[in-house]
Amino acid sequence: MLYFRDSTLPKGEAVADFTIPSLPESTIWIDLFLPTPEEAQLVERLTGLSLPTVESLSEIESSSRLHTESGALFMSTPLVSRAISASPEITPVGFILSRRLLITIRYAELSSFDTFHDRMASPGNFHHSSVGAFVGLIDAILDRMADVLEKVGDELAVLSKRTFRSDPLSTQKHHAKVARETADMRAILRRIGRSGDLASSIRDSLLGVNRMVGYMSGLTEEWMPSEVKPYIKTLKDDAASLNDYIVHLTNKVQLLLDATLGLISIEQNNTFRILTIVSVVGIPPTLIASMYGMNFKYMPELGWTWGYPWGLGLIALSAIIPLIWFKLRGWS
Incomplete structure (x- = not known):
């Protein structure tokens, strides 16, 4: 689906006319979600830019994820889709930033994109430029990461209490108690592993976002609106704080893994x-x-x-x- 987004379009309005001669004047953000070849060709015709493929967006080299072409910045990063579900996925997301337009290419539902579109329609925002839209979208992505990391922290807190409990099964018979504790430890181990894997995926996404913000801020200095510049430092500070929190969660995951494996080893001994x-x-x-x-x-x-x-x-x-x-x- 192809969206021409600005503050005047209702949320979710897709472009169906592939014969339009030019972009609407108010368009500052083109959002390509699971684009078809026809939609990609339309955007390339209207903007004069070559869109990257999903394969090129998935490459991990810095030169592939960050480069400049035809006066536009081509950036990409992996983001976590369905983060709070039972099966989160890593999906590549592309960003093309020029003086007039922000183009995003994604292949999975990302709630941060819908959240940002709602913010664009609010009065008094600074998202009326391509750079402003990019900064606002990155801010929404960081907010989503923070929400997911808070849930991971809550999950680890619950697992910590279960791992280091005093002895809630002491009233049971010994053989039933041992069997119950062994099964419980295995379930806890799986949940710790899922939380650690999700935190690791968020960290990979955060690393990509940090690189994009640094790359963008260094190359858009001349045409960045003055009201957007203070938010760049805010983005960097938020990203740094999230990185510190991820380090804390990673250490906690390692502690719980060591403790759980130690308890399982004790039962085996x-x-x-x-x-x-x-x-x-x-x-x-x-x-x-x-x-x-x-x-x-x-x-x-x-x-x-x-x-x-x-x-x-x-x-x-x-x-x-x-x-x-x-x-x-x-x-x-």
């Missing part, structure tokens, strides 16, 4: 300890039983009246002594 005790306790009785099970013709105990009770007593005693020893050592 407890299981191995039980198996070790059982095997050690079973070895002496097995030795005694095998000794008296030998088929030699002359064995003194074969003629004893109390030989059979004697053998059973030795077997029982050989099992009890290791158990007492383990108990005194605090291993059981």
